[in-house]
Amino acid sequence: MAKKASLSISHTTFFILAALLLGMPGHGNAQDRRYIREPELPAHVCVKLTSDDVPDAHNLQEAINHCPSGQAVHLTKGLFVSNPLEMKSGVSLWLDKGVILAATSDPQAYDRGTGACGTLDNKGKGCKPFLTFQDYSGGGIYGDGVIDGNGGQVIEGKDETWWQLARRAQREHKHQNAPRLIQLNNTRDVTFYRVTLRNSPNFHVAMNGVKRATFWGVKIDAPASARNTDGIDPGNSEDVTITQSFIRTGDDNIAIKAGPNGGTHNISITDNHFYQGHGMSIGSETQNGVHDILVRNLTLDGTTSGIRIKSDVTRGGLVEHILYEDVCMRANRWAVNFDTSYDKEAVGSAIPVYRDITLRHVTSDGGQLVAHGFDKEHALDITLDGVHFPEKNQWDISNTQLHTGPLQEGAPDCSAQFVPFPENSPKTVYTVGSGKSFTSIQSALSAAPDGSTIAIYPGTYREVVHVTRPDMHLIGMGRTREETVIEGDRAAFESGGTGKSAIVFAEGDGDTLEHLTITNRFHWKHPDITKDAQALALSATGDRQHFSDLHLTGYQDTLLAASHGCREDRDCHPARQLYQDSRIDGAVDFIFGDALAWFERVELHALGRPFVILTAQGRRSADQPSGYLFHQCSITADNDVKEISLGRPWRDYATVVYKECRMDPRVLPSGFTEWNHLNRLTTARYGIVDASGTGAAKGPREPHMLAVNKELRQMISTPSVFWKNSL
The missing domain is CATH 2.160.20.10 (Single-stranded right-handed beta-helix, Pectin lyase-like)
Incomplete structure (x- = not known):
């Protein structure tokens, strides 16, 4: 097993791992053996x-x-x-x-x-x-x-x-x-x-x-x-x-x-x-x-x-x-x-x-x-x-x-010594943490231009974060994603609505977040409050966004994966989002919204509640570029969960497909359930393709599910095809 050696290398302390100081080695010709000078443009x-x-x-x-x-x-x-x-x-x-x-x-x-x-x-x-x-x-x-x-x-x-x-x-x-x-x-x-x-x-x-x-x-x-x-x-x-x-x-x-x-x-x-x-x-x-x-x-x-x-x-x-x-x-x-x-x-x-x-x-x-x-x-x-x-x-x-x-x-x-990459819009690194350039994430974001990287060092950051500029890159610098935590305690009733209750708002096109834990602790701090208790961990509303190696934790409405404020009375532009190698925890509609989102190798974990609903997708019309695709994902649950619905239709044309996902045995035989008895399943587009696990096929599925055929398999073959066709 690797030995953990505390070693602070400075003028004050130095822990030497060796029998004795052996001296500096000679490097001889440790370099190009030519004499190099700056080239010139061709003469001929x-x-x-x-x-x-x-x-x-x-x-x-x-x-x-x-x-x-x-x-x-x-x-x-x-x-x-x-x-x-x-x-x-x-x-x-x-x-x-x-x-x-x-x-x-x-x-x-x-x-x-x-x-x-x-x-x-x-x-x-x-x-x-x-x-x-x-x-x-x-x-x-x-x-x-x-x-x-x-x-x-x-x-x-x-x-x-x-x-x-x-x-x-x-x-x-x-x-x-x-x-x-x-x-x-x-x-x-x-x-x-x-x-x-x-x-x-x-x-x-x-x-x-x-x-x-x-x-x-x-x-x-x-x-x-x-x-x-x-x-x-x-x-x-x-x-x-x-x-x-x-x-x-x-x-x-x-x-x-x-x-x-x-x-x-x-x-x-x-x-x-x-x-x-x-x-x-x-x-x-x-x-x-x-x-x-x-x-x-x-x-x-x-x-x-x-x-x-x-x-x-x-x-x-x-x-x-x-x-x-x-x-x-x-x-x-x-x-x-x-x-x-x-x-x-x-x-x-x-x-x-x-x-x-x-x-x-x-x-x-x-x-x-x-x-x-x-x-x-x-x-x-x-x-x-x-x-x-x-x-x-x-x-x-x-x-x-x-x-x-x-x-x-x-x-x-x-x-x-650190200089920006030579271009008109330099991509600069801003560091956050104890002893770094900034002590809060939001202060770094306020100083950073478009396209910057925010390197967040291990610690717990109790703040609300708004990523409003395009092409921003937020990355946790810990050994694991659990070492860099952004958390808060806020809910819809005190924030001005569900969409305003998030801990992190990713609003810029092209934004990337990786290697972070984002948690909204409202439910655990106020378990008796149930009215207007939606409490988001992450609100993602940009196009071409990429989320990797995240752990998102909430209870009701953990992740809003949505478009830029789409309304029925105007065109809906796509909000293409990619989620990879992450874990999302929740209990009620905990992935919701109208983004065109691909989830790759993501664990969907149902928290302690007898009946858990994973998704509430919000596609508004047949021609809106919107839908969720879960590929090679896994569905897991706490011991006290009794039943799991893969989703219910928040809007009439809700679209969700699970492809090659491993199903917990508590997934309902029907797979999907209705939204408050409004008969939306007849227009929703739900599908399960090549599922595995003991919950993969337990009796008849919801009768309005998409037929698994060659056309469906082709349309959900890659993110680009999915985004292009949007089912």
């Missing part, structure tokens, strides 16, 4: 093109093919939508500011001849990259333009985006066939200078067999929810420098790998800024060895992990001579995470060994500190020199030797 141009000059992808590929080595194809104006391109050795692309080179969304254009691109299978290798550098030498990509992979666009001929395909692959335990943005194979002396890479369907830059590569002033940008969108992945590579760049992604910001094709060494990662993403990673493929890596002058601002090394016995190898120096971190769930069991169920003999790892002048405002060696014979070997973590932080260690170098007086001030 073979052709200048605007989008008017390039009516189709064939013309752009032809321009590349006919350009002499040592010269550049210069894109000067417009939007270029292209099929995949293969770079000719020595030929560069130069994109002026304002130019966008956008990838087609046609999967056939990327297909390798198997018809797999844009589908799921057990391999995930069915697509060519958008830009391929194969057997390439000299040149690269230059300029202030944008290369856009269109990962958020619907795949041509499909009903989901590339990123939704990746999420579906995760749910179905398969691999997505989606194109990488840029692939470098057997490449020498390549440069990426100032260009912006964004929205890749898969990895942004993947490297294999690369020698001497420079990334200078590059910006990489993808949403936090976009799965497998690594920034830059040097694999089987040597003498690589990544500097003065800005990276935010949905996966590793950088991941240094050493897979079956060869090892990786002499890498310099200097003067960079990382934002959302999984951090500065080594692994998980390390079987051919990673060594001589320098990470210097790095900020990790809101990444899930900060400094990370990951591998397991199926792909482990030797990782050594790694130096992290002058690193500033804030709002990270894990500040340091060195793990030799990345896949806890992996079986194999490739043992990961991490040694000669040094953290020098590394500072964090919090986050977990993890170091797990494989066993005593293959212990981690880490030296800490002038590192500063909060006094309350604890190391979670096992099979690890920690050594110390000289300590410095006082923690350095990192505040000036």
Whole structure:
């Protein structure tokens, strides 16, 4: 079992885990062996093109093919939508500011001849990259333009985006066939200078067999929810420098790998800024060895992990001579995470060994500190020199030797090191908690512009929270969602109505809440009050909202999943919402409203009351885009619950479908029940598809339920299809 070691790393105290101080290791060539200076724009141009000059992808590929080595194809104006391109050795692309080179969304254009691109299978290798550098030498990509992979666009001929395909692959335990943005194979002396890479369907830059590569002033940008969108992945590579760049992604910001094709060494990662993403990673493929890596002058601002090394016995190898120096971190769930069991169920003999790892002048405002060696014979070997973590932080260690170098007086001030992502509307991280920038969530929200991240550190926040701006991201920073609690005690009769009784109001389009517990305690504090006692935990009324890893607790009307104040006398705009991997507790109509909401792997827990009603969906008309879909959810209950109704129709066209959900045995045989004897079941749309558990099929269901047929299964196959058709 991992040992919990209290370790405050500052000038006042230091707990040393080792026999004796062994001294600072020498790192020799722990960096790119070249002398690197800022690149220059190409001196020679073979052709200048605007989008008017390039009516189709064939013309752009032809321009590349006919350009002499040592010269550049210069894109000067417009939007270029292209099929995949293969770079000719020595030929560069130069994109002026304002130019966008956008990838087609046609999967056939990327297909390798198997018809797999844009589908799921057990391999995930069915697509060519958008830009391929194969057997390439000299040149690269230059300029202030944008290369856009269109990962958020619907795949041509499909009903989901590339990123939704990746999420579906995760749910179905398969691999997505989606194109990488840029692939470098057997490449020498390549440069990426100032260009912006964004929205890749898969990895942004993947490297294999690369020698001497420079990334200078590059910006990489993808949403936090976009799965497998690594920034830059040097694999089987040597003498690589990544500097003065800005990276935010949905996966590793950088991941240094050493897979079956060869090892990786002499890498310099200097003067960079990382934002959302999984951090500065080594692994998980390390079987051919990673060594001589320098990470210097790095900020990790809101990444899930900060400094990370990951591998397991199926792909482990030797990782050594790694130096992290002058690193500033804030709002990270894990500040340091060195793990030799990345896949806890992996079986194999490739043992990961991490040694000669040094953290020098590394500072964090919090986050977990993890170091797990494989066993005593293959212990981690880490030296800490002038590192500063909060006094309350604890190391979670096992099979690890920690050594110390000289300590410095006082923690350095990192505040000036954190800068916003370079864009017109910066996405800034605001920290909340004891000793943080703000002590209340609402005060941070009041100061934050659109698109900001609010990192909420563990504690109980007794306040009412209004998230009114779009694209806000609220994330709890505890080990579990139960460590970061927002709670209150308020009900409809004292708040001005049911909809005004919530503890948290998520009102902005594109808002994201994750890893939090939100509780309205009114029922437990005032059990004798039953009139107008509706007491919401969360009111969600925006479009494109995402809620993940939440625990919502209330009694009557726990969650309002609704549209923007829809009325019968005007058009109703969709409020598309996604709830994932969460738990919702309640007793009476505890999920209600007229949103178009998809619930994925959510536990619906019935609290102590003889008769519990799960949903009161409020679709107002046959053509309103509204309905609830529960996919792979579970229905559970307290012991004193006798009967469970899956829902009753709050409005005439209430729409609820349960797909592949596990039913508690106390679910009524009819499944659904009427709303106060108003005969709304005849117009409501209720369905149960492929249920499991002892409550899945107990006698005849409500006679007006939707017939389970091919059309229904297709309409509820994915969130995008559900949102498009809205039953």
